[in-house]
Amino acid sequence: MKTSDAPKNSTIKVDYLARVEGEGSLYVKIKKGQVTDARLKIFEPPRFFEAFLRGRTWKEPPDITARICGICPVAYQMSSCHAIEDAFGVKISPEIRELRRLLYCGEWIESHVLHVYMLHAPDFLGYQDVIALSKDHPEAAQRGLRMKKIGNDIVTLLGGREIHPINVRVGGFYKIPAKKRFAELLENLKWARDAAVETVRWAATLPMPDFEQDYTFVALRHAEEYGMNEGRLVSNKGLDIDIHQYNHTFFEKHVAHSNALQSVMEDGSNYFVGPLARFNLNFDRLSPLAREIAREVGYEPPVTNPFRSIVVRSIETLYAFDEAIRIIEADVFPEQAAVEVRPRAGTGYGCTEAPRGILFHRYKFDERGTILDAQIVPPTSQNQSTIERDLRNFVPRNLDLSDEELTWKCEQAIRNYDPCISCATHFLKLDIERES
Numbered sequence: 001m002k003t004s005d006a007p008k009n010s011t012i013k014v015d016y017l018a019r020v021e022g023e024g025s026l027y028v029k030i031k032k033g034q035v036t037d038a039r040l041k042i043f044e045p046p047r048f049f050e051a052f053l054r055g056r057t058w059k060e061p062p063d064i065t066a067r068i069c070g071i072c073p074v075a076y077q078m079s080s081c082h083a084i085e086d087a088f089g090v091k092i093s094p095e096i097r098e099l100r101r102l103l104y105c106g107e108w109i110e111s112h113v114l115h116v117y118m119l120h121a122p123d124f125l126g127y128q129d130v131i132a133l134s135k136d137h138p139e140a141a142q143r144g145l146r147m148k149k150i151g152n153d154i155v156t157l158l159g160g161r162e163i164h165p166i167n168v169r170v171g172g173f174y175k176i177p178a179k180k181r182f183a184e185l186l187e188n189l190k191w192a193r194d195a196a197v198e199t200v201r202w203a204a205t206l207p208m209p210d211f212e213q214d215y216t217f218v219a220l221r222h223a224e225e226y227g228m229n230e231g232r233l234v235s236n237k238g239l240d241i242d243i244h245q246y247n248h249t250f251f252e253k254h255v256a257h258s259n260a261l262q263s264v265m266e267d268g269s270n271y272f273v274g275p276l277a278r279f280n281l282n283f284d285r286l287s288p289l290a291r292e293i294a295r296e297v298g299y300e301p302p303v304t305n306p307f308r309s310i311v312v313r314s315i316e317t318l319y320a321f322d323e324a325i326r327i328i329e330a331d332v333f334p335e336q337a338a339v340e341v342r343p344r345a346g347t348g349y350g351c352t353e354a355p356r357g358i359l360f361h362r363y364k365f366d367e368r369g370t371i372l373d374a375q376i377v378p379p380t381s382q383n384q385s386t387i388e389r390d391l392r393n394f395v396p397r398n399l400d401l402s403d404e405e406l407t408w409k410c411e412q413a414i415r416n417y418d419p420c421i422s423c424a425t426h427f428l429k430l431d432i433e434r435e436s
Helices: 050-051 061-068 072-090 094-125 130-136 138-159 178-184 184-204 243-249 273-283 288-296 306-330 380-396 403-415
Strands: 010-012 023-029 034-039 218-221 232-235 250-251 262-265 346-354 357-365 371-377 429-435
Touching: 010 262, 023 072, 023 380, 034 403, 050 061, 061 072, 061 232, 061 357, 061 371, 072 094, 072 232, 072 243, 072 346, 072 357, 094 130, 094 184, 130 138, 130 218, 138 306, 184 288, 184 306, 218 273, 218 306, 232 243, 232 273, 243 273, 243 346, 243 357, 250 273, 262 380, 273 306, 273 357, 288 306, 306 403, 357 380, 380 403, 403 429
Parallel strands: 023 429
Antiparallel strands: 010 429, 023 034, 218 232, 250 262, 346 357, 357 371
């Protein structure tokens, strides 16, 4: 049914958006050919992690916050550890820092590969899910599964298990695995690096809607490496601040249609975090191989079409495999699994790059290291306002589609961001209302 044949008022309902994490709904209202409203209605209940961190000891946040997400627990552990170490003046060794970066590579790999092959590629190829896709593209599906497992293997080795790692602590790790176990990963990592090259080339062939937009991209930028563990917060519009200034620049607001707070900049404008932001702001920090393959498929900054994020995620996956190999081959391991930590009163800040974008933590402690206050700002809540803006701009270009086809396109547009609703609440039921 085309728009011209549609009733004056029509509503399309999809109980749950497939292939995203968590639950929520989208409401789109069309009147006289114009989108008059577009809302992400996050109805998943708040989870109160910030509230029940209060009164806990400084040792607990890495394990507690990891439970916020089963896909990116390392991101929560790293931002948590960094914030606590900042409050207590702890300086970890370069060797511990490298192993944390290796652990983070594992999480980027497993999350990005899951998204590219299992969650988003079916949209571009016209399949309902990866099961249907795998029947016609078995080699691609098998490649994706094997690559994801290798990311899981890195997290298991350093984190102690695949989901909600248990080997991470403030100051370092509880235990450092034997060197030979890292060496055993190398052969698979080198295969996966080649597979990641093929993934970039494959993703670049997917049909992309034309949807260039003007974004304020925000990401960490480090002086020497691709933003992941540390850096200053920068944007393509002139922002360049230390993470301690986060709350002077970014603000959370409550909107009536969502249980998740939405983040905006101090002037009330929205911004975009995640792979596309990192790529545009840190292209020169990618490894030589990742830059070479990106250029081969025609990807250099600026990339401003959110549908092209599937290719950018593939490029970041290649980088993560390359970086993991570099760290292991450097053969530099700490003499001790962790440095000494002495609690003190103070406030600490941590910000790292989760697969979906910057993840900010702030903790206030008393002199015994008891948490007095906590703030956690996940990537999806920072992107929600931009997702809504994208939908308001995207739908008018596709009004000639039937409601069913338009629903599919809206879901695909939302999956560009790989949203994690469970992280943010703290979707998809889709309503489209048309009025003549």
